[in-house]
Amino acid sequence: MILLFLGTMALSLFASWKVRSAYNRYSQVRASSGYTGAEIAQRILDLNNIRDVTIHSTPGHLTDHYDPSNRRLVLSEENYHGTSVAALGVSAHECGHAIQHKQLYGPLQWRMAAVGITSIASQIVMWVPIIGMVFGFFPYNLVITVMAIGFGILMLFQLVTLPVEFDATARAKKVLAGTGAVAQGEEFRAMSKVLDAAALTYVAAFVSTLGYFLYYLLQMTGARSSDE
Template sequence: MTTLLAFVYLPMWLVWVLLGATFIFGLYAQMKVSSAYNKNVQIPSRGRITGREAAEAVMHRAGISDVTIEETGGHLTDHYDPTNRRLVLSSENYRGTSLAALGVAAHEAGHAIQHKVGYSMLKTRMALVPITQISSQILPFVMMGGLFFGGFRNNMILDIGILCYAVLTVFHFVTLPVEFDASRRANVELAGLGIVERDEIPGVKETLNAAALTYVAAFLSSLINLLYLLSMRRSDD
């Protein structure tokens, strides 16, 4: 820990500025993804292909036949479950024929392709999931401990918080190339299969690019919180 602290020289005022900037960027990212999705979910694709059909076509082209496609409730609850080999789409994207629905469905199919080809960053993220879940569960108790034990003046509590945020930061950092690559694959596959026409591609890209901002925001938030705790720890030494 001492070696790590030696590289942290950020004054607390700068950390607070960065925390504020990161918070604002997070809000911007959420507004951007909502705006882009709400805009493009209103634009039907000319091919009238549903999100489910698009995901099936993308995976079929990649030779994937062991992944089930399931419908779920909620808004933007879409995800790929590599453990159970499930591609889960929210109802609006499962049944929808909009540019947003096609983009989201193809993006999740992109994760299935990553899994099939053994994409290294996806494998790394999968390996980090257990310890990341544990860290996420511990953090609320760390925050409460900081409040009840002298506002993070207890070095043991600080060290646990630092370790938790370090894990989260690494996880979110690894997530970035995974998500960017899945979006790249989605754009290539949708165009290559003729599911969307050339003038429809910008709508798909707008949706996926906006979603990518939320992953950037999550990484920055974890990083700045890590720097905040490291700076506090250094000030106590």
């Protein structure tokens, strides 16, 4: 358990360090097209005939996201105003989600449908061990089973997130190359490094939850067989 905890911790720290260092480095590389993140986002939405999505800026570092329920494309201030290859890459990636939403892209639909149950599952896996430890009134087998189900739900959610993120990044690269917003060669390679590093954080999140899920699943089958 300690090994699993340390291993997944190291993996997610590594992934977030990687994305931060790629971003910090390539947010210094200005795209020669001169677009800001907000401008390229508007251009991509227009190209895809998306009229009902609004673009907003928000404080914070790498706080960029697409909010499907309110159809808001939210960019961090530095990407909204920024003209770096990193800013254009992140903005185009978020547009990729808006395009997925418009096209009713399957994995995005599943992901949206699973948000409610996933937030319940993440509360459960956080509180059940604490309550169990403090009060100790849950039978061990029940705790293990609940944890396995909770992490199973989280794992499936992270799994569905992977195609959603990879697809948004593929769309971003295609449209940035197509519009010439990011020039071929050095600029394109730099932009790709930022988006690929960001994709790695989702892989790390999936691997971590998979690890916890398998751990509890093994405990569960172990507990069962020792009963018999």
